[in-house]
Amino acid sequence: MESEKRKHTYGFISNLIFMIRELWNFEKKGVFVPFIRIPSDIAVSFLGIWIPKIVLDAIEHSVPVYEFVMQLSLLTIAMMVLMYVSYYMEQSIFMGSVRIWNLHFYIKKSWKIVDMDYPHFASPAGKTNIERSHQALSRNINVNMVSFYPHFIELMKNIFGFFSYCTILIMLNPVIILLLILSYVINVLLVLNIEKWQHHTKDERAKMDRQLDYVVSRTSDSSIAKDIRMYNMKTWINSMSEFFMEEQYNWQKKIASKRFMQVLFEALLLFVRNGGAYIFLIWKMLNNEISIGEFVLYFGAITGFGQWLEQIVSRIGRLSTANYKVYDYRYFIDTMDKMRRDEGASLPPVSEPVEVVLENVSFSYEGSNELILDHINLKIRKGEKLAVVGTNGAGKTTLVKLICGLLEPVSGRVLMNGIDIKEFNRDEYYSLITAVYQNVCLLPVSIAKNITFCSDSDIDWKKLNKCTELADIKGKIESFPNGFDTNLVPSVTDHGVELSGGENQKLMLARALYKDAPLIILDEPTAALDPIAENHMYLKYDELTENKTAIFISHRLSSTRFCDRIILINDKQIAETGTHDELMALSGKYKEIFDIQSQYYKNSVGEEAI
Template sequence: MKTKRKKYNYFSNLKYMLSKHWGFDKSYVILQIGLTPLEAAMSVVAAFLPKIVLDCVENKTDFSQLLLKVGLMSVALIALGYLQGVLYNKSWQGRMLARDIMLHRLICNKVMSMDYNNYTYNETRVLREKAWEAIHGWDGSVARFVELNATVASSFFGFSAFTAIIVDCNPWFIPILVLCYGISMAGWMIFQKWKDKMKDKVAEIFLRLHYVTYRSKDFSNAKDVRIYNMSDFLMKKIDKHLDEANGWNILRNNGHYINCMLEDFFKFGVSLGAYIYLIYLKLNSDMTLGDFSLYFGAITGFGQWLSRLVDSISEIISGAHNVDDFRNFLDIEDKMNLGKGEKLPTGKELPCEIELKNLTFLYDEAEKPSVNNISLKINKGEKIAVVGVNGAGKSTLVKLICGLYSASEGQVLINGIDSRLFNRDEYYELFSTLFQDCSLLPATVAKNIALCEEKKIDYEKLRECMSLAGILEKVESLPEKENTLLVREVHEGAVSFSGGELQRLLLARALYKNSPIIILDEPTAALDPIAENDMYLKYSELTKDKTAIYISHRLSSTRFCDRIILLDDGRIIESGTHEELLSLGGKYAEMFETQSKYYREEAVI
């Protein structure tokens, strides 16, 4: 997959984030508007308070008048400060909620809803890591982007107010101050460009680190880690990736501190020069103490507001790049049909006929196709087995049929209709699939079978499916029956199933969905040959009115199928019933004899 990375302009990003925040929590946007003028107003009031006091003292104003003026301004400052604190606290809560709920939900929803084909690419995972880093990274400015724009507006108000005060003293202060802080801002922009250049490399570093740390903590790997003494190996991998991540953090932090030192240097130099000039004016002019205090505070305030303006603009530039990363992941284009599609087969149109026409699939950057120009018709209600050595293309083929992969060339037809013409999510309803790596949810037995909310579960249908799958007796023996929790890693007191019991539970799941096409991709690989054969015979009995595709590397388990397809190097090399293929004396017969010999030797032992 070669995705063209988009660069959105500033106004597009602002509009995008405003719309997301407004849809999630309107009060957050309103709070930013309310906060914008408050801090600037407080700063101006605080700057004028000493001037008023000193002017009153210098002019020998009546004490009661002085007290009244100071009291009113103090009350105004306290009120503004209290209001700002309340609004800021609510704004902070809103930002955290937006980050932890809205932004997380957008990423998780994209991960679960994008074309499966897209999600298999490493480039997609790098984009996902960059989007995640844009939320949780060092500056996390996707969640703060709207807030940063409010900070820029507030800083501009404060900067403008103190500019007006300083101009009254000496307008030449302004270009000197702007030049000095402009140099500082240029440093921040160079630093930001360097960070952007490093983003892909950094995302790959953290992707590897997160993968290794996840695997080291995964309960399903705990036995292997101990038996094979893998802890040292994994820790060396973790240390290696931690060193890489730490090296990046050191470089980034050094760049940040250098820019901070540069900014502080200019800030100190400008302030020192301005203070010397004010002292000179006071000693050589009729400047009042009040004016001296006001200008003195204004220069400090001007520097603070300009510094804040520069910092917030720099953060917005960084934030805009982070929003780009966030949007680039969410905007990964799906190729499959998500709009209105052809009507799914129903009633007399079932069971379905499946036809593959010149079907080819090439994995991204692979040198040769995994499925190579396959043409095959599966009749209504027919049960076929797809067999072959590892890497022959069996799993890729069934993923093409059930719509997880998009064909590089050719078509998959369902009752004569191109599968691409169906709505993608509706098309999935045609299939009940069992894969070798099926997983359980940390939920009840009932929810794991029905895969829906409890209020939507049809318990009569649930019990019937468990009975047909041969798991009802086991479930009835559990403490809470079908309401018993699974996955011990999440729930204390949850139960675990044996391999055979797990397969029966997953069979009940497939039966509950009751789709017209059944696809079983080596779900019983972990079982012994006899248990696998029994399980497949059970599948065959329960799916007699459906079109079914079975994949197994054990040829003895698929003899009951109407037809067996032997794949090799992505092509169909033999096709027929079990007896026909044995009499042909080809590759299938050779593989069957080899496996039979192995099982006969095992039986003798």
């Protein structure tokens, strides 16, 4: 039912209205200017078949040279002026607008990607929709979604040209028109059937394109360049690239095969259609029913009539393709967020730590029946420092994403200060949380802007200095000639620098501290730090999390001692909870993991190794 509703909502007329409205809001003259080309192009086409008739009639009737030259000159000048007007309208005004208009849609698509609910972005269906929106806005404006309106204008021109030539051929024989139209209707149905097939196979091809793009993009990813060389991944990358390219090639062959059959059928129709019309025309001239000039006029009209019809068929095919791309774009752009975006519940004060409660929370990813977390009940008190531990894949990061509101539980609820977080405005709720995740996100701007996300005039420099000092990165920043104005991402920015993994983590910690939210989440924040830097952070942990509720995720159980409480997630549930000493005394899973991790640091083991 939802699929049928989508089809109805994004039909051709709806897409046409959408594109006209978007163009009107973007540049009004872009809506009207193209229509000026319609009469000028049709007039040029008429003159193209009328001038030969004038020449032959003048010769046949011995028209005076002066009169003949004047007629021919005026018609030629008129054709030149009309051709220039058409070219100027298309290239100087309309196509220029379309190129920028394409950027307008591209920016809206990019904004939607970064603003949409995280579950939509992360789900398999969401990734497919994103890929289809990318394909709808390919770089070639002649085939992507912005070609919809130009193709529509060209279709209108071809239809008007077709009817204008009908007026000439009616004088010859109306039956010819009917036969020509019938042959082209058959061709149109064939073209539309191919376009429909391409649209229905788009999801499968989008998945394949996404896989190929991933393999190709990884080859230029500087973060794995060392792995590619050290582990000789070139063979694997080449084999995967060849596999996906072979899949893509097979699809292209299927499409080309259908197009070839279409062209072959068109050629057969052309032979039967035009051949019959020309035989009829020659027969009428031999029977003195038409003059030589009229023969040339009708001959040109039949040829032109066929060309108008061919262009109508071609434009319908291209317009159909563009229509499907507008459909894909609108389907993605109109994806509704489930989380609250309107006015929500009042936020708790940002100057005080918050309480977080999970009531019977279960979670599984879209399209999967396997639970990642099963009936989690947890209360994090205001100002508490909680450590979350467990084996890889236990669900620690998923738990954090649920608390952050990035994911929604399939059952149960998450409360902050007694209010279901669904009741808060989504973006306002994000302002209550600051997080340091395992993946580092750097922008090609200065270090100061990477931390604050503010313009230079809005940066609180005193606060920035304090946060970078707490994060133990200030000294490194000040060692650069440009200090905080030093750009990052050297592959994009001029004179940019590249920080080490540990330095990047410290920078992310400074970013989290600068945001100064009442709930701070640290997901493996010391994974890339050396032991000295890690110990330095532990010693400062109370200062880093002062007056905040803190959640600390770590695989290293030795790092959890400074937290007020530790929970261990195992088998989709909270298996153990308590302080480090309490969990060690419990002699459960926590103690087992701790002993395994710590055995290599014990003196007895070290002495035996020596």
